[in-house]
Amino acid sequence: MDYNATTPIFPEVVEEMQPYLTEHFGNPSSVHIFSQECKNSIQRARVAVKELMGADRDEEVVFTSCGSESNCLAINIGLEAYFSHHPNKSQVDPPHIIASSIEHPSVLNHLSHLENNQTISLSIISVNERGVVSVESVKREIEVLKPSNQFLLVDRITGRTWLW
């Protein structure tokens, strides 16, 4: 079992962060000298994370303030990629998203907002008493979609995607 979103911070992380909470707390987006130390440190962290994850470019590493922001950003980036292949948004069916009813509220609320403003169409599928999505309910959802559709499966924990 993990800490279920109540994880204490590693002492090494506290130590590493200490100077930025007490001394180098400049706004990294500002142009003055005081902010440059922060900006440079963020860039060093970005390169370290990039190398750790085997990403190709620095810009692939995006730091967010929390899990909820990451969820919304990931959904928006996915939609942006979709619409970049369909530049005339009004001539294309909105993408259909199937989500389980036990996604985090930051996912469900954002999807519901996107459905309300007609950016996507949405199905929410329930889970059984053990919290597991039934394969049958996913199949039912997929069957009603047009056969010509492409499907993208996203693992919310690892971020891994499958396209078929």
Ligand SMILES: Cc1ncc(COP(=O)(O)O)c(C=O)c1O
């Ligand atoms: C899958 C998932 N998304 C989002 C969050 C929310 O994270 P935050 O409180 O950092 O916004 C959590 C928190 O437990 C989570 O487990």
